[in-house]
Amino acid sequence: MYTxxxxxxIILALTVAASALAQDxxxxxxxxxxxxxxxxxxxxxxxxxxxxxxxGYLTSAERAALxxxxxxxxxxxxxxYRDAGFDxxxxxxxxxxxxxxxxxxxxxxxxxxxxxxxxxxxxxxDPPAILFSLVTTPxxxxxxxxxxxxxxxxxxxxxxxxxxDYVPLVLVQDPDIQVIGTIVTPDQPTSVVGAQLIQDIGAxxxxxxxxxxxxxxADLSVATESLLSKGVEAIVLSVTPLTLQGTxxxxxxxxxxxxxxxxxxxxxxYRGVTVGAGFHSFYEEGVIAAxxxxxxxxxxxxxxxxxxxxxxxxxIAINLDTAAEQGIEISDDLLARANFVIExxxxxxxxxxxxxxxxxxxxxxxxxxxxxADLEFLAGLECTPEMIAEQQAALDAAED
Numbered sequence: 001m002y003t004x005x006x007x008x009x010i011i012l013a014l015t016v017a018a019s020a021l022a023q024d025x026x027x028x029x030x031x032x033x034x035x036x037x038x039x040x041x042x043x044x045x046x047x048x049x050x051x052x053x054x055x056g057y058l059t060s061a062e063r064a065a066l067x068x069x070x071x072x073x074x075x076x077x078x079x080x081y082r083d084a085g086f087d088x089x090x091x092x093x094x095x096x097x098x099x100x101x102x103x104x105x106x107x108x109x110x111x112x113x114x115x116x117x118x119x120x121x122x123x124x125x126d127p128p129a130i131l132f133s134l135v136t137t138p139x140x141x142x143x144x145x146x147x148x149x150x151x152x153x154x155x156x157x158x159x160x161x162x163x164x165d166y167v168p169l170v171l172v173q174d175p176d177i178q179v180i181g182t183i184v185t186p187d188q189p190t191s192v193v194g195a196q197l198i199q200d201i202g203a204x205x206x207x208x209x210x211x212x213x214x215x216x217x218a219d220l221s222v223a224t225e226s227l228l229s230k231g232v233e234a235i236v237l238s239v240t241p242l243t244l245q246g247t248x249x250x251x252x253x254x255x256x257x258x259x260x261x262x263x264x265x266x267x268x269x270y271r272g273v274t275v276g277a278g279f280h281s282f283y284e285e286g287v288i289a290a291x292x293x294x295x296x297x298x299x300x301x302x303x304x305x306x307x308x309x310x311x312x313x314x315x316i317a318i319n320l321d322t323a324a325e326q327g328i329e330i331s332d333d334l335l336a337r338a339n340f341v342i343e344x345x346x347x348x349x350x351x352x353x354x355x356x357x358x359x360x361x362x363x364x365x366x367x368x369x370x371x372x373a374d375l376e377f378l379a380g381l382e383c384t385p386e387m388i389a390e391q392q393a394a395l396d397a398a399e400d
Contacts, residue, residue, distance in 0.1 A: 028057075028105065028297055029078040031098035031128075033117060035110040036086045037068070038244055039267045040282040043360070044109055044133045047286025048293070050362050052077065054370060055294045084113070086245045091116045105129040105293060108156075111137050111190045112241065118143050118154055129296055129303050132156030133289040134282065136239055138308055141189045146391040148383035152304035157288040159279040160312045161239065163197040166264050166277050168205060169316070170234050172334045173260065173275070180234045181210040181227030183220070185242045194238020194264070202236075220246040224253045236262045237273075247271045255325040269317040269342050274326065275334070281313040283360050291374045300375060307381045315339040 032048075034041050045068070053063040057077040066072065072079040080103060082094035095117050098106060106121075106128050108114040114132040119142060121127035130153055135143065138158050144150035170177050180202055184195035195211060202209035210230045212223035220242065227235060235254060237243050243250065247263075251272035254261040263269075264278035288309055295301035316334075320343040323330050335341070340349050365373070 027074075027076060027078060029080065029101070029103045030293070031080040031082065031101075031103040031106045032068075033091070033094055033098065033106055033108045033113045034083045035088075035091065035112050035241055036245065037083055039270065040134060040265060041109050043282035044286035044289070046360075047283040047288075047362075048107060048133070048290040049286075051287055051290030051294065054362055054367065056367070057294075057297070086241055088112060092120075095120050099128065103128050105131060105296065107289060107293065108132045109134050110241070111135045111141060111143070112188065114138070114143050114156065115141050115189070118151060121153065122151060127151075127153045129293075130154045130156075131289050131293050131296070131303070133285050134159060136161055137190045137193050140193075144308055145395055147307040147310065148388045148391050149395060150308065155292060155303050155306045155308055157285050157292075157309040157311060159282070159285055160310050161194070161264055161278050162312070162314050163194065163201055163264070165314050166262070167198055167201040167236060169275060169277055169334065169337075170207070170236060170260075170262065171205060172337070173331050174233065177207065177233045179208045179210060179230070179232050180236050181212065181230065181232035182236050182238060183212050183214050183223050183227070183240065183243055184238070185215060185240050186213055187215065188240055188242070191238055191240035191242070194240070198236055198238060214242060217242070217246050217249070220249055221253065224250060228253070228257050228259075232259065234260045234262060237264065239264055244268075247273065251322060255322065258327045260323065260326060260328055266315045266317045266339070269319040269322075272319060272322050274322045274328065275316065275318055277314070277316045279311075279313050280315040281311060285311060287362065288377075291377060295374065295378055301378050305383050306378060307383045307387070309381055317341065321345065 049063060049066060052058045053060065059075055062072060062074050068081050071081060080098050080101060082098060084090040084094060091113050106117050108117045108130060114135045117130050121130065133156055135156055135158055138144045139146060144154065170180055182195050182198045185191040199209045210227055210232055212226045214220045214223040247268065250261055260274035262275045263273040266276040266278055266280040269276040292306055296303055316338050318330055318338045318341045320330065320341050340347050
């Protein structure tokens with residue numbers, strides 16, 4: 001009798017364990033892979049997590065308690081957080097780790113991380129989905145060839161940086177400026193592309209553009225000194241992880257030499273750059289990535305058929321405190337174009353204040369309304385056979 005009871009208890013325990021295992025296997029595992037926790041990255045991450053909560057993958061308690069340095073074994077989803085802390089070799093290790101852990105989808109933030117993740121999964125028979133955000137140069141970096149010519153398990157959203165609007169601001173500030181400088185990190189595609197655009201646009205404006213190279217933080221001071229020795233009247237940065245990390249060094253050195261520092265990320269004014277001008281809807285980029293992720297998890301859309309989204313926004317912010325330390329008076333024309341300014345450590349709205357309305361939270365709607373709106377958005381990203389043929393023809397023509 002005892003043996004039959006014990007056997008029954010074992011069978012029951014195995015049944016419960018198998019059921020629990022089946023439920024855990026049905027629960028998706030999402031890996032968040034970031035190069036570093038900069039302000040734009042934090043905003044994009046918040047957009048993704050808020051969307052996961054809105055779709056019921058995260059409970060409100062889980063969302064409130066999330067700690068991005070600790071993995072989550074949640075009620076409806078597992079989250080793996082990995083941050084490389086500006087260390088490129090660490091990206092390779094964390095990509096390999098989350099693949100080994102069986103992540104169903106990799107949310108890669110920034111070009112460097114997406115590039116490594118795509119290369120690591122390209123030849124896999126059943127690769128995890130890769131959804132990227134804040135990837136400014138997906139084309140020509142091995143991530144994709146065009147919005148629809150891409151690996152079938154890869155898609156995402158690209159913030160399009162308008163260097164054509166950004167670089168001319170040096171003349172708005174100082175119509176007599178003649179020489180500007182920029183810094184390039186040769187092993188970073190985003191940096192190389194941005195530096196080349198600054199050179200090309202600067203030359204078209206009649207400016208002399210001096211370029212200095214820096215690979216590490218130790219190089220950054222030397223590169224800046226090199227530019228200053230060549231008489232640059234402003235330093236105009238591209239999007240480079242190194243200069244993001246080294247912003248305090250650049251702010252200090254430009255203040256000491258009395259020249260302005262420009263960055264193509266508007267939020268950089270909070271870290272002391274004189275003028276931040278460029279893309280600013282980073283939270284929305286996270287929401288877009290999550291829209292694709294939610295559709296993938298529910299089976300409502302096939303990533304292979306979803307084009308890479310391209311977003312555009314442009315804003316200008318000015319740090320008057322930094323300008324004062326540099327001994328620079330900001331021109332009335334540039335001030336008139338500013339969406340907001342930093343003065344005495346506080347933000348105040350500029351004359352063009354539309355950036356103040358930039359979303360930092362989800363729109364208030366029911367799940368049914370949200371799902372309908374998201375599916376309508378994704379329908380606009382469908383890669384039709386005609387689009388694929390047109391893009392392939394353009395690529396072939398470019399090669400010829």
